[in-house]
Amino acid sequence: MREKATIMDARQIDRALSRIAHEIVERNHGTDNLALVGIRTRGVPLATALHLKIKEFEGVEIPTGSVDITLYRDDLSQIAPNPVVQATELDFEIESKVVVLVDDVLFTGRTIRAALDALIDYGRPRAIELAVLIDRGHREFPIRADFVGMNVPTSLLEVIKVQCLDIDGEDSVLMMELDEIVRPHGDGDQ
Amino acid sequence: MPQTKKAEAGPIAPGEASSAAAGDAGLAAPGDLVFPADQPAASLKSKDLLGIEYLDADEIRLILDTAHHFKEISKRPIKKVPTLRGKSVINLFFEPSTRTRTSFEIAAKRLSADTQSISASTSAMVKGETLIDTARNIEAMYPDILVIRHAFPGAAHILARTCSAGVINAGDGAHEHPTQALLDALTIRDHKGSIEGLRVLICGDIAHSRVARSNIHCLRKLGATVVVAAPPTFMPCDVESLGVEAFDRLEPALEGADVVMTLRIQLERGGKLSFPSTREYFNLFGLSRDKLALAKDDAIVMHPGPMNRGVEIASDVADGPRSVILDQVSNGVAVRMAVLYLLAGSEAAKKNVETAA
Numbered sequence: 001m002r003e004k005a006t007i008m009d010a011r012q013i014d015r016a017l018s019r020i021a022h023e024i025v026e027r028n029h030g031t032d033n034l035a036l037v038g039i040r041t042r043g044v045p046l047a048t049a050l051h052l053k054i055k056e057f058e059g060v061e062i063p064t065g066s067v068d069i070t071l072y073r074d075d076l077s078q079i080a081p082n083p084v085v086q087a088t089e090l091d092f093e094i095e096s097k098v099v100v101l102v103d104d105v106l107f108t109g110r111t112i113r114a115a116l117d118a119l120i121d122y123g124r125p126r127a128i129e130l131a132v133l134i135d136r137g138h139r140e141f142p143i144r145a146d147f148v149g150m151n152v153p154t155s156l157l158e159v160i161k162v163q164c165l166d167i168d169g170e171d172s173v174l175m176m177e178l179d180e181i182v183r184p185h186g187d188g189d190q
Numbered sequence: 191m192p193q194t195k196k197a198e199a200g201p202i203a204p205g206e207a208s209s210a211a212a213g214d215a216g217l218a219a220p221g222d223l224v225f226p227a228d229q230p231a232a233s234l235k236s237k238d239l240l241g242i243e244y245l246d247a248d249e250i251r252l253i254l255d256t257a258h259h260f261k262e263i264s265k266r267p268i269k270k271v272p273t274l275r276g277k278s279v280i281n282l283f284f285e286p287s288t289r290t291r292t293s294f295e296i297a298a299k300r301l302s303a304d305t306q307s308i309s310a311s312t313s314a315m316v317k318g319e320t321l322i323d324t325a326r327n328i329e330a331m332y333p334d335i336l337v338i339r340h341a342f343p344g345a346a347h348i349l350a351r352t353c354s355a356g357v358i359n360a361g362d363g364a365h366e367h368p369t370q371a372l373l374d375a376l377t378i379r380d381h382k383g384s385i386e387g388l389r390v391l392i393c394g395d396i397a398h399s400r401v402a403r404s405n406i407h408c409l410r411k412l413g414a415t416v417v418v419a420a421p422p423t424f425m426p427c428d429v430e431s432l433g434v435e436a437f438d439r440l441e442p443a444l445e446g447a448d449v450v451m452t453l454r455i456q457l458e459r460g461g462k463l464s465f466p467s468t469r470e471y472f473n474l475f476g477l478s479r480d481k482l483a484l485a486k487d488d489a490i491v492m493h494p495g496p497m498n499r500g501v502e503i504a505s506d507v508a509d510g511p512r513s514v515i516l517d518q519v520s521n522g523v524a525v526r527m528a529v530l531y532l533l534a535g536s537e538a539a540k541k542n543v544e545t546a547a
Binding site for chain 1: 233259270537539
C-alpha cells in the first residue's frame with residue numbers, strides 16, 4: 001500500500017469539525033438532550049474534538065462517550081483470530097437522548113450497523129444521527145451520514161487513512177492505494 | 191500467527207494497536223476494509239484451555255485484558271451481546287458444581303451462545319459409557335466448545351485429543367482449574383493495579399488443590415512471589431519445585447503478604463483425615479482477624495468458595511472490608527466470557543468450521 005495524496009491537513013480537518021459542530025447544534029435547535037458517541041478507534045478523538053468545539057461556542061458540555069463495535073461485527077465467523085475487544089464507555093443514560101455517532105470514514109456502512117445495534121443495547125435513544133469526517137461511498141447497507149466533513153469518491157483500490165494527533169502523531173487524511181483490490185466483504189457483490 | 195499484546199492492564203494504547211494490526215493471518219483479509227482497519231487481532235495459541243501451565247504470560251494478559259472489557263456487559267440493562275450467536279457450548283460436569291457451572295452458563299448466554307449442561311447423574315457415564323465414547327458422541331453433534339469438570343486429572347486432555355471442538359478444563363481432579371486462577375488474577379489486578387512484585391500467600395490444602403496449582407503457575411508467570419502455608423499432611427513433597435516458598439506455620443508466611451488466599455478444606459475428599467479436628471485446624475491455619483493483622487495493612491483476602499466458615503476462614507474476615515470474595519465471583523463470569531470469545535475466535539476453531547462445512 002502506497003501513499004497517493006493528502007486529502008486534508010490539520011487545519012482543514014479543524015475547519016470541517018467546526019462546521020459539523022455548528023451543524024449538529026443548528027439541526028437539533030440547541031444542545032438539549034444531545035450526546036456524542038465516538039466509534040473506536042478513530043471516532044473517539046473526533047467525538048472529543050466536537051465536544052470541545054460545542055463547549056467553546058455554546059458554553060455547554062454535552063455528554064460524550066465511546067463504543068467498541070467488536071462484539072457486534074457481522075464478520076466474526078469469517079475472520080481469525082478475533083479482534084481485540086476494547087472498552088465501551090457510556091457513563092450517561094442514552095434513553096430519550098439524541099445520540100450523534102461519530103466515526104472517521106463511512107464506507108460500506110457495516111461498522112455503523114454494528115454501532116447501532118450496540119447503542120440500542122444500552123437503551124432507547126430518541127434519535128441517532130451520524131457524523132463522519134470522510135464519506136468515501138461504496139455503501140452495502142441503506143445507511144447515510146447526517147454530517148459529513150468531506151465527500152471523497154474513491155475506487156476500491158484506494159484506502160482512506162485518517163490520522164489523529166493523539167493516536168498517530170498528526171491530524172491528517174491520506175489517500176492510499178492498494179496493489180490489488182481487496183473485496184470489502186468475502187464474496188460480497190458491489 | 192496469533193498476536194498478543196504487551197500492555198499489563200487497561201485498554202491498549204491505540205498507537206501500538208496499529209502496528210500489530212496487519213492481517214497476516216490468511217483468513218483475516220476480507221474484514222479489514224469493512225471495519226476499522228487498525229484493530230489488532232489476537233488469540234490463544236491452542237484451541238483448548240487445559241491449564242495455566244501451557245499458557246505464556248502474554249496469553250494470560252490477553253485473557254485478563256479481554257475480561258476487563260467484558261465486565262461492563264454484565265452491568266448493562268440488557269446483559270447480552272450477539273458475538274457467539276449460533277455457537278454451541280456444552281458443559282460436562284462429572285463432579286458436583288454450582289458456582290463454576292452457573293458461571294460458565296451465564297458467560298456463554300451473555301455472549302448469545304447456546305448452552306447445554308450435562309451433569310454426572312444425567313449422563314450415560316452412570317450406564318458405563320467411557321469418557322472417550324461420551325466425547326465422540328457429543329462431538330457428532332458438532333458442538334463448538336466443551337467445558338469439562340472431572341475427578342480425574344487429565345480428563346480434559348483426553349477430551350481435547352478426541353474432539354476437534356475447543357475444550358475448557360473446569361477442574362480436573364487435583365491437577366488444574368485454569369479459569370479460577372484467571373479470575374483470581376483479574377481480581378488481584380483490579381485491587382492492586384498490577385500483579386508483578388506482589389507477595390501472594392496461598393494457605394490450606396496445597397497438595398490436593400487444583401486451585402492452588404493453577405494459581406501458582408499463573409501468579410508466577412505474571413511476576414508475583416508465591417508463598418504457601420499448610421500443615422505437612424497438606425504440603426506436597428518437593429513443593430519448592432513449583433517455585434514457591436513453603437511454610438508449615440501460618441504466622442511467618444503472612445508477613446508482608448499483599449494477598450491472602452485461603453483454600454477450602456475438602457471435607458468430602460477425606461480432607462478431615464489429615465488433621466485432628468476442624469477446631470485445631472482453625473486455631474493453627476484458619477484465617478482470623480488476629481492472624482490477618484500480620485499481613486500488610488492493605489492486604490486483600492480471597493477464597494475460591496464454597497467456604498467452610500470457622501474452619502479455614504473466620505466469618506468476620508470473610509465478610510470483612512478486606513474480603514474480595516464476591517468480586518471473585520463477579521469476575522468469574524467476565525473471565526469465562528473472555529475465554530469463550532478467544533477460543534471461539536481462534537484460527538484453529540475457525541478452520542474446524544470450514545472443514546466441517
